[in-house]
Amino acid sequence: MGNRTTMSVTDSSGTEQHVYSYDDIYQVTAVDYPAGYNPALATDTTFNYDDAGNRTSVIDSGGTSTYVTNALNQYTSVAGVSYTYDTRGNMTYDGANMYAYDPENRLTTVRKVPEPLAAACDIALAFTTSGAANWFSQTAESYYDNDAVQSGDIGDDQETVLETT
Structure with a gap:
């Protein structure tokens, strides 16, 4: 479907490979960063969705960010922000x-x-x-x-x- 599966990032320390995973409907479900690439980034980031395809959470080294939607599938809260x-x-x-x-x-x-x-x-x-x-x-x-x-x-x-x- 044309989704990015890998991305090479080059900086002063060399080239690193980011790996992307998707579900059956092409929503990104995970991004794997190389160990030690950037302390601000998680080694793994996981994305979760409900049956309607709305993101429900993102889990990374900073913890879990929760997404809340209304009946119209609009996000009403993301990580505690309304x-x-x-x-x-x-x-x-x-x-x-x-x-x-x-x-x-x-x-x-x-x-x-x-x-x-x-x-x-x-x-x-x-x-x-x-x-x-x-x-x-x-x-x-x-x-x-x-x-x-x-x-x-x-x-x-x-x-x-x-x-x-």
């Missing part, structure tokens, strides 16, 4: 970035969530569209700020970063 989607199925938040779309579901904006905000708050975002003239807004239904539940605007196209009510 993902959100609008009612049209567009990803609106990935733990680090907020995404905006026009009425035709075309990506128009990617905005990085400021680090202090991302680190200090656990945010549940709701994104809405209301026609061509005002097609995007984003509101926090709730977020946690120093153990106090708050609500209000997280940001909009006017550069509001955090405004509580």
